[in-house]
Amino acid sequence: MAHLIGLIRVITINDEELLNLHGKLIERAFPELRVISRSIEDQPKGIYDRESEEKAKPKILRLAREFEKQGVEAVVISCAADPAVGEARKELKIPVIGAGSAAASIALSLGERIGVLNLTEETPGIIKRILGKHLVAEAKPRGVENTLDLLTDQGKNAARKALEELLDNNVDVILLGCTGYSTIGFAKIAEEIARIPVVDPVIASGAVTLSVLRQRSCLIKT
Known part of the structure; x- marks a missing residue:
């Protein structure tokens, strides 16, 4: 069910x-x-x-x-x-x-050096707190100020360039720090470019939700 x-x-x-x-x-x-x-x-x-x-x-x-x-x-x-x-x-x-805490938690299960691709200048506070010392690099697309900007060709190209900046920092996981990247399907593009794990925040939120609900269901049955 x-x-x-x-x-x-x-x-x-x-x-x-x-x-x-x-x-x-x-x-x-x-x-x-x-x-x-x-x-x-x-x-x-x-x-x-x-x-x-x-x-x-x-x-x-x-x-x-x-x-x-x-x-x-x-x-x-x-x-x-x-x-x-x-x-x-x-x-x-x-x-x-x-979505932020879910993505950060999954990123930590995949590597030690996490790079965050943000929407704005700073990594969201909840992601920073969870990643701690494992947050080693962060970047944002130039000229992108809100999630609507990511829907444009200019925004997508800027996101690719920002991703390449992150990869120069020897990261082993990329965390997409805005669900707008999920909207444009950027995780697949990022994995093709980076060749390392990329954490999509929307998919991460689904994974955590299902895990939590399965645990609750098991506890109820036992």
């Missing part, structure tokens, strides 16, 4: 196909999960700095509460900064998974 999970997009999306894209990525990778996606309102550029993150938090919390009332088994917040994850965990009785 499939596990029903709710996924929160932290950018306002009116296009149904684009809204469901992250959920579809998770469902293809993990057929045991069925994903319902919703997006926050009035943030067409998503989260790209501290101010936009604070503005998004109450909206994310409201959607998380609604998902729990709807009966989902877990909530995924599809953003590498893990906005409102801590707050939601305090309120909800079901697991709340952040």
